[in-house]
Amino acid sequence: MGLLRRIRETGRAAEPAPPRPEGDVPEKARELGGSVQVRCVDAGSCNGCEIEIAAAFNPVYDAERYGARQVASPRHADVALVTGPVTRNMAEPLRRTVAAMGEPRLVVAVGDCAINCGEFAGGHGVEGAVADVVPVDLTVPGCPPEPDAIVAALRRVTGR
Amino acid sequence: MSAVGYAAVAGQIVVVGAGAPLLTGWMRQVRARLEGRAGAGVLQPWRDTRKLLRKEPITPVGTGSAFRTAPALLVATTVVAAALVPLLSTDTPVSSHADLILVVALIALGTVALALAGLDTGTAFGGMGASREMTVAALVEPTILLSVFALSIPAGTTNIPAIVSGAVDEPGRLASPAGLLATAALAVAVLAETGRIPVDNPSTHLELTMIHEAMALEYAGPDLALVELGAQMRLTLLLGLLSSLFVPWGIATGTSWAALAVALVLFAAKVCLLGAVLAAAEVFWAKIRLFRVPELLAGSFLLALLAVTASYFLSGAS
Numbered sequence: 001m002g003l004l005r006r007i008r009e010t011g012r013a014a015e016p017a018p019p020r021p022e023g024d025v026p027e028k029a030r031e032l033g034g035s036v037q038v039r040c041v042d043a044g045s046c047n048g049c050e051i052e053i054a055a056a057f058n059p060v061y062d063a064e065r066y067g068a069r070q071v072a073s074p075r076h077a078d079v080a081l082v083t084g085p086v087t088r089n090m091a092e093p094l095r096r097t098v099a100a101m102g103e104p105r106l107v108v109a110v111g112d113c114a115i116n117c118g119e120f121a122g123g124h125g126v127e128g129a130v131a132d133v134v135p136v137d138l139t140v141p142g143c144p145p146e147p148d149a150i151v152a153a154l155r156r157v158t159g160r
Numbered sequence: 161m162s163a164v165g166y167a168a169v170a171g172q173i174v175v176v177g178a179g180a181p182l183l184t185g186w187m188r189q190v191r192a193r194l195e196g197r198a199g200a201g202v203l204q205p206w207r208d209t210r211k212l213l214r215k216e217p218i219t220p221v222g223t224g225s226a227f228r229t230a231p232a233l234l235v236a237t238t239v240v241a242a243a244l245v246p247l248l249s250t251d252t253p254v255s256s257h258a259d260l261i262l263v264v265a266l267i268a269l270g271t272v273a274l275a276l277a278g279l280d281t282g283t284a285f286g287g288m289g290a291s292r293e294m295t296v297a298a299l300v301e302p303t304i305l306l307s308v309f310a311l312s313i314p315a316g317t318t319n320i321p322a323i324v325s326g327a328v329d330e331p332g333r334l335a336s337p338a339g340l341l342a343t344a345a346l347a348v349a350v351l352a353e354t355g356r357i358p359v360d361n362p363s364t365h366l367e368l369t370m371i372h373e374a375m376a377l378e379y380a381g382p383d384l385a386l387v388e389l390g391a392q393m394r395l396t397l398l399l400g401l402l403s404s405l406f407v408p409w410g411i412a413t414g415t416s417w418a419a420l421a422v423a424l425v426l427f428a429a430k431v432c433l434l435g436a437v438l439a440a441a442e443v444f445w446a447k448i449r450l451f452r453v454p455e456l457l458a459g460s461f462l463l464a465l466l467a468v469t470a471s472y473f474l475s476g477a478s
Contacts, residue, residue, distance in 0.1 A: 013196030
C-alpha cells in the first residue's frame, strides 16, 4: 500500500520532452523507423559514462519514450554505445561485438575518452580511441556527457 | 458449417496475431506510467517488428536445423492453438478438435522447439536458458492440464469449447471451490509459461537471471521478429484462454454475426484489462529467486490438484 501511495504522489517523473535535436539523421538510421535496440560496450571506461547512460534510461530522462531500448545481446542490437578509451584487452571483443550486429548497425562513441582517449591518452594499456578500432557513426562529447546529450544522440538515431 | 464459423476462426488468428504486439505495447505503457515514465507508445512493439524484418538475417556458425526452424515452429504452433481455443466463438468448424490435451501439447511443442534452438547455439547462456525453461515447463504443463481438468469434470469432456459453452449456461460451475482453485492455479501457470514476473523478467538484460530471453540471445533480424511475435502471441493466447475459461460471458455460442462482433469487442476488452492488471502487479512484485520458482509452481500444481479433487467429490456426489 505504501508503494501505491508513492506512485500516486509522484505521478509523472519524466521531464517534458525537449525539442528534436539539431543535426541530420545518419543515413543508416533512416531504415530503423523509430525503433532502436542499444547494446552498451564498456571498452575501458572509468564508469562515469556508464552512470550517465544509466541515467539516460531512468524515469526522468526516459530514453525509452523515443523508441530506444537496451538489450542483452549484440545480435539484437542496432546501436553499440561504446564508452572509454579502447584498452588492448577490449579491442578484439569490441571488434567482435560490432561484427555480431546485423546491418544496418551504428556505433556511437560516448564520452571524451571514446572520441580521443581523453585523460588516458598515451597510457600503456590503451590501444586507441574507438574510431581507431571500429568505424564510428556518431559521437557524444563530454567528460562525462550529460544524460540529455546521450538522449539527444539516441534521438538522432531513432528520428523521434 | 456456416461462414460465421470460418470468420470466427480467421478472426481469432488475426486478433491474436495482430493484437499480440499491441497487447505487449499496452502492458509496457501501463507499466511505464506507473513507474513515472512517459512510455514509448502502444505501437512500439510493431515498430520493433517492422525494423527487425528489415534487418539482415544472421545464422551463427555451427547452428543447425533446430535453430533455423524454431522461430517458424513457435509461431506456427501458436497460430494453430489460436485457431482451436475458443476465444471468440465456441461454435467453429474446428471446435470439435479443440481438445485440451492437444492445445497444451501444441504450446509445449513451441516451448521445446525454442529450448532445442537454445541448445543448438552451443553458447553457455543458450544451454542455461534451455535447461531453466524445461525445468519450468515440466512443472507448468501438468498444472495447465490439471486446472482445466477440474473444469472438464462437470462438463464431462476435455473439449475446450464444450467446457466454455457449459460454463456460459451454468455460471455456478465457476463460483464453486473447484472453479476458484483452478483459476488461481491456471493464473500462476500462465505467468510462468509466458515468462512474466515473478518467474522471469521479460525486460531484463542480465544474462544470469534470464530464462526465456537466454534462449533467444543468438537470434537476429527476421528470426528474432518471429521469436518475439511468438512469445507475444502466446501471452495473448493464454490470457485469452484464461478469460474464456473463467469469464466466458460474451463469447459467441451460436452462428450470428452480431454475437461474433460483440465477442470480438468483449475479448479485446477482457484481454486488455487482464494485461493491465498483470502489468500493474509486475510493478509491485519482484522476480523471485530461481530456486524458489519450483516452490511457487509446485504450490500452483497443488491448487490444481485440489481443484480436481474438489470438482470430483463435489460433482460426483450429485
